[in-house]
Amino acid sequence: MKRKITLKQIAQELDVSISTVSKALRNSAEISDDTKQKVQAFAKLYNYRPNNIALSLKNRRTNTIGIIIPEIVHHFFSNVISGVEHVANKRGYNVIIGLSNESFSKEVINMEMLANGSIDGFILSIAKETQKLQDYHHFNETMSQGMPIVMFDRVVAEINCDKVIVDDFNGAKKAVEKLIKNNCKSIALITTNDYVSVGKLRTQGYLEAFEENGITAEPKLILKIDDTLDNETQLDVLENEIEQLFKSNKSIDGVFAVNELYALLAMKVATKLGLEVPEDVQVIGFTDGVLSKHSTPRLTTVRQHAHRMGEMAAQLLIDKLESEYDTIDEEFQTVVIPTELIERESTK
Amino acid sequence: MKRKITLKQIAQELDVSISTVSKALRNSAEISDDTKQKVQAFAKLYNYRPNNIALSLKNRRTNTIGIIIPEIVHHFFSNVISGVEHVANKRGYNVIIGLSNESFSKEVINMEMLANGSIDGFILSIAKETQKLQDYHHFNETMSQGMPIVMFDRVVAEINCDKVIVDDFNGAKKAVEKLIKNNCKSIALITTNDYVSVGKLRTQGYLEAFEENGITAEPKLILKIDDTLDNETQLDVLENEIEQLFKSNKSIDGVFAVNELYALLAMKVATKLGLEVPEDVQVIGFTDGVLSKHSTPRLTTVRQHAHRMGEMAAQLLIDKLESEYDTIDEEFQTVVIPTELIERESTK
DNA sequence: TTTTAACACGAAAACGTTTTCGTGACTTCC
DNA sequence: GGAAGTCACGAAAACGTTTTCGTGTTAAAA
Structure with a gap:
């Protein structure tokens, strides 16, 4: 043609x-x-x-930003993308995506593939495996080549760059405080392993709420799920673990879960064991996704404003890109997006 | 730096x-x-x-494909993207995304923004507004400039290009046949307006199943939802419409819904009205998403294999791109991805 | 010793832009 | 009528590659 x-x-x-x-x-x-x-x-x-490519070559700017995320079939991440795309588009930028599938090597390869001139800067949330390995050389290399990075949600403290994070600690704390205020006497926590930074922070929020209210946390009320578990296929294992938690702690009258799936399963298990939600046991989950919104009863959740996070990340990145002449401004900021407790039917 | x-x-x-x-x-x-x-x-x-840009300019190939979709916070579409990304990555291509938000003009603008050399070809699913307006000039223009397009799911018959579609008709038909076989005597349909191509096809599948089994369809059992309704904020309106359907048709003992939200709401309403699922009313939804998997009872659904659709679309596109020297091969194919009935707890 | 072949490298064009600078043809001014 | 200025345009460089072709040097063959 x-x-x-x-x-x-x-x-x-x-x-x-x-x-x-x-x-x-x-x-x-x-x-x-x-x-x-x-x-x-x-x-x-x-x-x-x-021709855009010719322009990019001439101007040495592609007007494209890359976003690397662990997975895309995920309410939180897809929401972030939509936020990124929204402001990127408004400001004349394209968005190119890379999926790490929680794998360190895929994250590295993806970044290398894009860092060779295809994009002007990165927005990313690091893979679980990267968090576990604590190998951050690819971030440092990228930045040392003058390519800015904005991290969101799962960030790494050791790297100096702009960051957009959820207020995991306070979000969790407030949720647990809510349960305490609602007269829960035995509040369980369903969380992930500690190397998942956000899981850890939410756990700390849970503990802090206890402390401030003079309650001593009981280890047996804390269930740490091994998140190498595939949520898709090993759902029954997950459900079983939660069931054991309930069975060995009949006193449980409140549950705080670090994501909505865990919260939903907690409700399901509770119902199965003859407990009523929210009469007998109240449940709050982190992450406000479709599951929470459409469950019965509808879940009280901690909303993260994922869309706004994406917008903010894109704004930070593009601002940095477009002010690159005064390159002296090597001040990095960390924007904390406050959470919001959405009260629905799983709490009194 | x-x-x-x-x-x-x-x-x-x-x-x-x-x-x-x-x-x-x-x-x-x-x-x-x-x-x-x-x-x-x-x-x-x-x-x-x-430098990738320099290579792109020299080779006149960017090794990047563009994907335009109506929304990304959506189980089906994000799954398709992950499929596209999977094979694109494997074959050395990048993926750049554009969101139309179901708007015709955003779809056009997005395509124009990418068609200027930034990508080698498109994968897209058209916006509802485009379906309504039936204005397809942007597709023709793009293709006349030698840029291949692969459409998926929401395709348009008038455009000659490769297509990947779900077998909506047969998927719906089989689902309804299942309900018939399970002894449902009064099967309701919850669907969308006709201009949504897939909604229409699924409706036809429902009707065909009736016909083949010698049942005459009753218009009052067919609820057409105006999908300008925002599923996020006007959930109650939606729920109310479905409730009215049940109330004015007490005989309903089976429901087929063209998406999982409608199906889920149908279950919810039924339960609310004192009906048991699946004992009193059986429900099947199209689209196998998280809602279906984690609802109680878990929903029987028609799985679309979105991931595979994305893979297939990417494969078709890249194959075409890499065989472009023998440009005579202007044969377009339409790949139909068969559906699969996932039987769970909402049917007997 | 002369011709030929192999070897190792450089110059330049091309991809499609934008922009700086130069220049020939007029016009204007004194 | 000559100097100066304006106008309208073209040549060329640059962005970073790859590749074709040309060329000088050396080693082998005649």
Whole structure:
């Protein structure tokens, strides 16, 4: 088929030079009105659009940002993407995605693939495996090449860059306080292993709420789920673990879970064991996703404002990109997005 | 900070020409072993990587594919993306995303933004507004410029291009047949307006199952939801409509819904009205998402294999891109992905 | 010793832009 | 009528690659 038309072709066709065509299209005062009209009409007729790749090469800016996330089939992450895309689009940037699938090596490969000029900067949330290995060389290398990074949600303290995080600690704390205020006497925690930074922070929020209220935390009320468990296929294992928690602690009248799936399963198990939600046991989950919204009873959750996080991350990154001439400004900021407790039917 | 190193800089530093460096790095036989070693060592030391943009310009291929979808916070679409990303990555392509938010103009703008050389081809599912307006000029223009398009799920018959679709008709038909076989005598349909192509096809499947079993469809059992309704905020309206359906048709003992939310709400309403699922009313939904998997009772659904659809779409596109020299092959194919009935707890 | 072949490298073009600078043809001014 | 200035345009460089072709040097063959 016919390829896209270029300046060169227009120039040939109209018997002028390439520079004249370029200037005419950009409405330069250097060019006579006659020529301008002729060129512009021709360009319009053939639907001329400047080639983006050539522009990128010339300007040494691609106007594209890369976003690397652990998974995309996930309410939180897809929401972040939509936020990123929203402001990126508004400000004339494209968004290119890479999935790490929670794997360290895929994260590294993805970043290397994009860092070679394809994008101007990164927005990313690191893979669990990376958190476990604590190998951050790829971030340092990328930044040392002058490519800015904005991390969100799962961030790493050792790396100096802009960050957008959820207030995991206080979000969890407030949720647990809510349970305490609602007269729960035996509040269980369902969380992940400690190397997952957000899981750890939420756990700390739980503990802090206890402490401030003079309650001593009981280890047996804390269930740490091994999250190498595949939530898709090993759902029954998960459910079983939670069931054991309930069975060996009949006193439980409140549950705080670090994600909505755990919270939902807690409700399910409770119901199965003949307990009523929220009468007998109240449940709050972190992460406000579709599951929480449409469960019966509808789950009280800690909303993270994922969309806003994405918007904020994109804003930070683009601001940095567009102020790169005053490169002295090597001040990095960490924006904390406050959480919001959405009270629904799983609490009194 | 220090920018990425280029061939030119290596050449200067080593006092050879740019061509020599390039050849040395590509292990050309033209270059002496001495020089090769020197250059390669230097390149490795400074972590040289060829600039992708320059390569794209030279090769006139970006090795990037664009995917335009109506929304990303959506189990089906995010699953498709993950499929696309999977094979794209495996075959050395990047994926750049654009969201139309179901808007015609955003779809057009997004496509124009990417069609100017940023990508080699499109994978897309068209916006509802585009379906309603039936304005497809942007697809034709894109294709006439030699840029291939692969459509998935929501496709348009008038455009000649590769397509990947769900077998909506048969998927729906089989689901309804299942209900019939399970002795449902009064099967309701909860669907969307007709201009949504997949909604229409699923409705036809429902009708066909009736016909083949000698049952006459009753219009009052068919609820068409106006999908300009925002599922997020107007949930109660939705729920109310479904409740009315049940109340004015006490005989209903089976429900087929064209998406999982409608199905879930149907279960919820039924339960609320004192009906047991699946004892009194059996429910099947199209689209196998998280809601279905984690509802109580767990929903029987028609699985679409979204991930596989994404993989297939990417494969079709890349195959076409990489065979573009024998451009005569203007045969387009439509791949139909069969559905699968996942029987869970909402049917007997 | 002369011709030929192999070897090792450099110059330059090309991909599609934008922009700086130069220049020939007029016009204006004294 | 010559100097100076304006106008309208073209040549060329640059962004970072790859690749084709040309060329000088050396070694082998005649």
